[in-house]
Amino acid sequence: MTARVGVVTFPGSLDDGDAARAVRIAGAEPVRLWHGDPDLHGVDAVVLPGGFSYGDYLRCGAIARFAPVMETLVDAARGGLPVLGICNGFQILCEAHLLPGALTRNQHLHFRNRDQALRVESAGTAWTNAFQPGQEILIPVKNGEGCYVADTATLDQLEAEGRVVARYVGGNPNGSLRDIAAITNSAGNVVGIMPHPEHAVEALTGPSLDGLGFFTSVLKHLVGTPA
Numbered sequence: 001m002t003a004r005v006g007v008v009t010f011p012g013s014l015d016d017g018d019a020a021r022a023v024r025i026a027g028a029e030p031v032r033l034w035h036g037d038p039d040l041h042g043v044d045a046v047v048l049p050g051g052f053s054y055g056d057y058l059r060c061g062a063i064a065r066f067a068p069v070m071e072t073l074v075d076a077a078r079g080g081l082p083v084l085g086i087c088n089g090f091q092i093l094c095e096a097h098l099l100p101g102a103l104t105r106n107q108h109l110h111f112r113n114r115d116q117a118l119r120v121e122s123a124g125t126a127w128t129n130a131f132q133p134g135q136e137i138l139i140p141v142k143n144g145e146g147c148y149v150a151d152t153a154t155l156d157q158l159e160a161e162g163r164v165v166a167r168y169v170g171g172n173p174n175g176s177l178r179d180i181a182a183i184t185n186s187a188g189n190v191v192g193i194m195p196h197p198e199h200a201v202e203a204l205t206g207p208s209l210d211g212l213g214f215f216t217s218v219l220k221h222l223v224g225t226p227a
């Protein structure tokens, strides 16, 4: 049966269409979810897309975290539902405390938009099992608040538990501590990534097809997970 992957739209989401398209290209059925509807409509996994939810007021992701859909999503994620937060989605996952730490204003205070090389550090998550550990990929980064910070004990714990999923290579675009571009929760089902895999799934528009691996990974993960 075709996996159904939900993509949440918040007011101000920007990349929900591209995320849904990436899901379809990877071979799954995208299911559009609405921030005001707490029902996840039986989806097998969820993508929180990039953008400017609620206009980035207060802090990126700080209001979205209280959306009705998040009440259900937080419980489902704690129960093992695969969730990928991309950029604004990563910010929302940190605000919702599904992931530790915070995304703060880029160190140089500029919005940064460019193609970015990353090293995939962990292939042991629901969203990265299609990669080889150490594999370098190229996908776009575009954010104003992408500087990942956490206290030293949290950073050390992430490193020790293999929960740093990807790091920036060839230059850190936002000042993230330890060049962190993506992290996971301890179960490996929730991943937050600052750059945008959904913008690197087609030769016409992406700098590569490297982003596709995140979306095919979750399908592989779901096949191995009993319903």
Ligand SMILES: NC(=O)CC[C@H](N)C(=O)O
Pocket (backbone or CB within 6 Å): 049, 050, 051, 052, 053, 056, 060, 086, 087, 088, 089, 142, 143, 144, 145, 146
């Ligand atoms: N591309 C995005 O999702 C941007 C996220 C957020 N609005 C920021 O500027 O940091």
